[in-house]
Amino acid sequence: MPEGTIGGDVATETVRIRGHQGDEIPAYLARPPGPGPFAGVIVLHHMPGYDEATKEITRTFAANGYTAIMPNLHWRDAPGASPDDAAAATRAAGGVPDERLVGDVDGTARYLRSLGSANGKVGVIGYCSGGRQAFLAACSLPLDAAVDCYGVFVLDPPPDGMPLKMRPLVGLAGDLSCPLLGLFGAEDTHPSPAETARLEQELTRLGKTFEFHTYPGAGHGFFAVDRPSHRPEAAADGWRRIWDWFGRHLAA
Amino acid sequence: MCTYSTERVEVAGSGKGPDGWFPLSLACVYLDHPQHTRAEHTLNIDFLNPGQGPSARVAVELSEEPARALAGAIHAALGAVPEGLS
Numbered sequence: 396m397p398e399g400t401i402g403g404d405v406a407t408e409t410v411r412i413r414g415h416q417g418d419e420i421p422a423y424l425a426r427p428p429g430p431g432p433f434a435g436v437i438v439l440h441h442m443p444g445y446d447e448a449t450k451e452i453t454r455t456f457a458a459n460g461y462t463a464i465m466p467n468l469h470w471r472d473a474p475g476a477s478p479d480d481a482a483a484a485t486r487a488a489g490g491v492p493d494e495r496l497v498g499d500v501d502g503t504a505r506y507l508r509s510l511g512s513a514n515g516k517v518g519v520i521g522y523c524s525g526g527r528q529a530f531l532a533a534c535s536l537p538l539d540a541a542v543d544c545y546g547v548f549v550l551d552p553p554p555d556g557m558p559l560k561m562r563p564l565v566g567l568a569g570d571l572s573c574p575l576l577g578l579f580g581a582e583d584t585h586p587s588p589a590e591t592a593r594l595e596q597e598l599t600r601l602g603k604t605f606e607f608h609t610y611p612g613a614g615h616g617f618f619a620v621d622r623p624s625h626r627p628e629a630a631a632d633g634w635r636r637i638w639d640w641f642g643r644h645l646a647a
Numbered sequence: 648m649c650t651y652s653t654e655r656v657e658v659a660g661s662g663k664g665p666d667g668w669f670p671l672s673l674a675c676v677y678l679d680h681p682q683h684t685r686a687e688h689t690l691n692i693d694f695l696n697p698g699q700g701p702s703a704r705v706a707v708e709l710s711e712e713p714a715r716a717l718a719g720a721i722h723a724a725l726g727a728v729p730e731g732l733s
Contacts, residue, residue, distance in 0.1 A: 443680050473701035479682045483693045484701040486653055487675050523680070616687065622680070624687045 404428050405457040407450075412466060412506045415498025422466040422503060423450050425457035431512030434539075434645035437503050438465040439521030439528045442490075444482035445469060448621050449522070459638060461518075461645070462510060466503045468496065468528075491524075493531055493562070500532040514647035518573075520637070521546065522618060527564065533575060534567035540644035542576045542637055545615050547585045550594045568597055574604040576640040578633045580613035580626070608636060653677045662694045662705040669703050672696050681708040690714035 407425045414420045423445070427433055436456045440449040445467040456463035468491050473481035485491060504517045518540035521529035526546025533541035543549070550565045575598070579591050586594075588609055598605045610617065610629035617626035618633060654676040662671045673695045681689040689708040696703040709717065 441680065443682055446682075476701035479706070480701040480704055482682070483675065483695070483704055483706065484697070486677065487655070487673065487693065487695060487697065614687075616680070622687060623685060 405454050407454060407457075410464075410506070412464075412502050414466060414502040415495045418471060420467055420470040420499065420502075422464050422506070423453055425450075425454045425463045426512070427457050427460050427462070431462075432514035432647055433460060433462045433512050434514050434516040434518065434641065434647070435504070435507030435510075436461040436463045436641065436645075437500055437507070437517065437519045437532075438463055439496075439500070439519065439525030439532075440465055440468060441521075441523040441525050442482060442486070444478040444485075446478050448619060451620075452522075452618075455634075461641065462507060462512060464503055464507060466499050468499060471495075491528070493528075496528050497532060497535045500528075501536050504536065504538065514645075516540075516645040516647060518542070518641050518645050520544065523547065523616065530571075530575070531564055531567070533573055534564065534570045536572065538573045540573050540576075540641055541571075542578065542640060544578045544618060544633070545580060545583055545586065546577075549586065550590050550597075551586075565594065565597055568594075568603065569601055571598070571601070571603050571605075574640070574644050575606075576636060577605065577607040578618075578636065579607065579609045580615055580617050580629065581609050581611045582614035585615065606636070606640070608633070652679075658694070662696075664703060664705055666702075669696055669699055671705075672698065678711075682706075684708040684710070686710060 405425050409421050410424045411419050412422050438453045453463045453465045469481040469485040472488050473484035507517050516539040519529045519532050519538055520542040522544045526543040527549055529541050530543050530546055530549050595607050613626040613629035616622055616624035617629040619625055656674045658671050658674045660671050661668050671694050675693045678688055678690050692707050694705040
């Protein structure tokens with residue numbers, strides 16, 4: 396029997412997937428009831444790690460009819476450690492390398508497509524650093540839809556002195572493989588509304604399919620129900636747009 | 648935002664974690680989302696010994712002003728040491 400529980404209308408378990416370079420990493424899987432077919436959604440956690448709040452988001456996707464999975468992006472830096480210790484270890488090591496992230500999302504997408512209940516479509520969503528990584532994945536892999544929630548350093552480079560050699564991703568925008576939904580806060584400074592407006596111009600110039608929404612009165616992290624940045628109205632509208640976006644682009 | 652920005656300091660000394668005392672070799676200092684504090688950002692310090700694994704860690708999350716006061720207090724305490732004591 397797999398490790399896991401079945402509660403309400405969602406079944407969850409921790410599975411092992413093959414990520415970057417064939418490494419085996421754990422991933423939190425949440426499935427809707429029934430045989431499907433279901434689209435898949437990859438949820439990318441933020442810097443604080445493979446945490447309970449992002450597991451709850453993963454379950455929310457399953458409760459709404461998607462097979463959702465959150466790979467543990469910090470596992471290699473701290474196998475078996477608690478998520479907060481693993482996040483600290485990843486930070487001490489310089490962060491999640493972009494190449495490793497792409498390999499892990501690729502492996503996660505392959506896992507989703509291999510499920511008997513799959514409809515063949517896979518989307519990706521990420522929050523904060525995961526928003527940047529969702530954009531990176533969508534520009535590097537064949538995916539069907541992407542959602543960037545206040546991702547940082549997509550357009551502008553990080554300030555000098557950061558230990559990780561992170562690069563702006565806008566140069567990859569021409570390779571964006573799927574429709575992109577961007578959800579941002581008007582009070583956010585990273586990314587700022589000016590930065591997302593420039594990204595919008597670039598995606599328009601490239602003829603990409605996308606929608607950006609910037610919420611007044613909301614800053615960074617407005618979806619996070621466990622943090623003071625939570626803005627219920629922005630989050631509720633954001634969820635509505637996510638369901639619309641994935642509903643349109645991940646249908647078989 | 649997730650800042651990524653991290654100041655790394657090699658340290659010598661000891662820290663006390665859930666399994667008792669252990670030698671420290673590294674401190675990471677960063678302003679970012681906390682794990683526990685109900686604030687959007689905190690000044691976080693991880694005292695680590697990577698050689699003993701990721702759980703060899705003493706972590707603190709401080710709001711900004713007390714963090715500055717702490718930094719000042721460290722300087723003040725070190726500055727008050729009589730010559731020759733350290």
